[in-house]
Every structure is written in structure tokens, then in C-alpha cells.
Amino acid sequence: MTKPRGRGRPKGGTDSRSRILAAAIEEFGERGYEGATIRSIAARAGVDSALVHHYFGTKADLFADAADVPLRPDVVVPIILSGPRDEVGERIVRYVLESFERDDVRRRGVMLLRTAVGGKVGSPLIIGFLTRELLPRVARRLDVPDAELRAELVASQIAGMLMIRYVLGVKPIADAPIDELVARVGPTIQRYLFD
Known part of the structure; x- marks a missing residue:
């Protein structure tokens, strides 16, 4: 008993x-x-x-x-977008990848990505963060037509890169040096933002 x-x-x-x-x-x-x-x-x-x-x-x-990821979009987005305009795409990619190399960010980020793909609870949390915290901050600073769509395209590219590199571990992206990914993905982000 x-x-x-x-x-x-x-x-x-x-x-x-x-x-x-x-x-x-x-x-x-x-x-x-x-x-x-x-x-x-x-x-x-x-x-x-x-x-x-x-x-x-x-x-x-x-x-x-x-899920309390220690990234502060309210602080980081203005810094990323305040430098030379022709380098914004590369700065965004570098910031995200360097952040994910920190163990505390990567563990929580991977948790969020896995949950967003596989669960009903995680998706609203991710979507809420993107639509309330991150994307509006980017869109407000762009001063271009269709800024919201552009910011969402950036988010889709970044989320896909993070999923492939950190969640699925697909090689060679998972093993590629950050500088190489910045050089290859940065121009795409730049085009989404300003072209």
C-alpha cells in the first residue's frame, strides 16, 4: 500500500x-x-x-x-538596420547564425523550431513572436513598398536555414562556416528587403 x-x-x-x-x-x-x-x-x-x-x-x-529565447529584437533590429543599407542582408544572417552558435540560444531555438513544425501550441508562439515582435520592427524601418511581405520573406528564408542547419543537420549546410553562409544567403535577404 x-x-x-x-x-x-x-x-x-x-x-x-x-x-x-x-x-x-x-x-x-x-x-x-x-x-x-x-x-x-x-x-x-x-x-x-x-x-x-x-x-x-x-x-x-x-x-x-x-521558450524564453534570450534574443532582443527591440535592441538588435535597429542596430542591424542602422548600418550601411547594402550590408543589411549579411548583417541579419550573421547575427542569427552567431546567436545560434551560443548554446543557450541554440537549445531553445531548436526547441521552438521543432515545436512550431510539429505542434499546435508551438506554432502560435512562434507566429506571435514573429508577427508582434520581430517582423513589424523590421517592416517599420525599411521604408520600402510592401515592407511586411518583404519582412515575412526574410523570416521564411532565415527559418528555413535554421531548420536545415540546426534541427535537421543537413550537410553541407550544417557544417558550413558562418562566413560562407553569410556570403551566400545574405544577398538573398538583401534582395528580399530592398530590390
Whole structure:
């Protein structure tokens, strides 16, 4: 016979919350939103499922916390677009790729990309970020006709490149040096923005 669980806060160490969050990023990254479960995340973190619920509530709440990619479009977009206009495409590609080379950004970014492709919850989060945070900032700064369409074309190109390089690992793109991808993809981004 199992002992009934007592009331109050579930037992967990001081680092339990950070272990749960790290486990969630890995689980969502490997399995997508639909495949990851609170139970699998708890097992990976070495805690009870009740502790996951205690710290984060529902799976959707945990995903929202895990998806907190440390990129600031409000800061970065003006900087990228303020340099020489004929280098904007290359600066965008370089910024995104160099950001994804950081482990914290890559793990969360891969999680978001996998979830956007495979789940109902991730897609609105990605679309919301793109349509509220990133694309309007780019479009407002372009001063060109059909700026929103142009910004969306940029997003589609960047998302495809990230998916191929970091999620699917398709070679030779996955192994290509950043400078080579900047030189090859940058002109396409430039054309989408200004031609």
C-alpha cells in the first residue's frame, strides 16, 4: 500500500527549478511539444511530476518559460538596420547564425523550431513572436513598398536555414562556416528587403 502524499509544497532541492527548466528545453527540443510530457521532463530532471506542476503549472506554461529565447529584437533590429543599407542582408544572417552558435540560444531555438513544425501550441508562439515582435520592427524601418511581405520573406528564408542547419543537420549546410553562409544567403535577404 502506498503512503498518501501530504499537503503542501512538494519536496525538491534549491536547484530543482533550474533542472526542470533545462530538462524541459531538452525534451521539447528532442520530442517537440506534443511528444514531451510532464512525466518525461520530471524523469529527465530527476524530480517528481508534482514538483514540475508546482513550479510551472501546466505543460503550456512550462513551454512558455522554456521558450524564453534570450534574443532582443527591440535592441538588435535597429542596430542591424542602422548600418550601411547594402550590408543589411549579411548583417541579419550573421547575427542569427552567431546567436545560434551560443548554446543557450541554440537549445531553445531548436526547441521552438521543432515545436512550431510539429505542434499546435508551438506554432502560435512562434507566429506571435514573429508577427508582434520581430517582423513589424523590421517592416517599420525599411521604408520600402510592401515592407511586411518583404519582412515575412526574410523570416521564411532565415527559418528555413535554421531548420536545415540546426534541427535537421543537413550537410553541407550544417557544417558550413558562418562566413560562407553569410556570403551566400545574405544577398538573398538583401534582395528580399530592398530590390
